[in-house]
Amino acid sequence: MSIMKFFGDPISPVCRSVMLFLAANDIQHEFVLIDLKNRDTVNNEAFAAINPNQRIPVIDDNGFILTESSAILRYLAVKHKVADHWYPTALQDRARVDEALSFFPQNIRNGCFFHTCILPLRTGKPRDEVRCAELRASLKLALDFTENSLLKGKKFIGGDNISIADLQYLGEITQYLISHNEIYKGRPNMEQWMQDCESTLAPHFDKVFFKLRNVQASGHLKAEIDVSP
Ligand SMILES: N[C@@H](CCC(=O)N[C@@H](CS)C(=O)NCC(=O)O)C(=O)O
Structure with a gap:
């Protein structure tokens, strides 16, 4: 083995x-x-x-x-x-986590960061501003849904405890820190959720986020991505 x-x-x-x-x-x-x-x-x-x-x-x-x-x-x-709690066995609790995992691609991970920050670097061409604006608008809706529905009355996305759904959302939402955008800010449930994720995962956070922080500090992917509510 x-x-x-x-x-x-x-x-x-x-x-x-x-x-x-x-x-x-x-x-x-x-x-x-x-x-x-x-x-x-x-x-x-x-x-x-x-x-x-x-x-x-x-x-x-x-x-x-x-x-x-x-x-x-x-x-x-x-x-x-x-x-x-990571992936509950109770049918309906698991279904809640699965629901959030299904919403994640194309909504939270909708390509906004990639099209704004990465594609222009890779292709050497200016970013497509129309496409980026569309992606910002759809990301804003997804964040509003997370704030007002997924996190309504709950500490974490799947329920009262952290689950694999939180890890998925956390991974993508923190990606925008690279471009110097705290896209959870202005949404109180999401702000509290970020703090709760960070404290729950505290010993592992720095180990996983060191590279992100280095790239963020370099400032070379800084961009304005306004998805505020
Ligand atoms: N739906 C896939 C997405 C995987 C994906 O797009 N990964 C990116 C990194 S974030 C990648 O490998 N990109 C290849 C590249 O940039 O060439 C998943 O959730 O695992």
């Missing part, structure tokens, strides 16, 4: 969510850096053989290759029989 490999980069929001989960649950693994900035580590044959989609995160659990962060989080939670 070989140790599970985790392919990722802490600068990726969807990798950070899995990294937080691995750390918080003390799950043994070998970390393999796929450095998103160094395109050679992404666009190479060895990595393409592992994930033909050439995206991270990926796990190799003794020959079982799994992609997609939410599938990985669910798999690890069940496999390692972690504390129930």
Whole structure:
């Protein structure tokens, strides 16, 4: 039985969510850096053989290759029989977490950061301002929904305790810190939720967020992304 490999980069929001989960649950693994900035580590044959989609995160659990962060989080939670709050076994509690996980892609992770900050760097072309404005508008709606529905009367997104859904949202929402935007600000439930996530994950937070903080401090991805309520 070989140790599970985790392919990722802490600068990726969807990798950070899995990294937080691995750390918080003390799950043994070998970390393999796929450095998103160094395109050679992404666009190479060895990595393409592992994930033909050439995206991270990926796990190799003794020959079982799994992609997609939410599938990985669910798999690890069940496999390692972690504390129930991460991915509750009670049907309706689990359905709440699944609901938030289903809302996440295309709504919270809607490409706004990528189109505003990353695509212009990669292509050398100016950002498409019309597209970016559309993405800001849809992100704003998703954040409003998180504030007014998902976090209404609850400490965390899935309920009273932290779950894998919180890790997904946290990964993406913190991505905007790189561009110097605290997109949870002005939404009181989200502000409190951020503090609660940070204190609940305290010992693991710095370890997973160090790269984000370095890139943030460099200031080279600074951009105005106004999604305030
Ligand atoms: N839906 C996927 C998204 C994976 C994804 O897009 N990962 C990005 C990093 S955030 C990636 O690998 N990009 C490859 C690249 O930039 O070339 C998931 O949730 O795991």
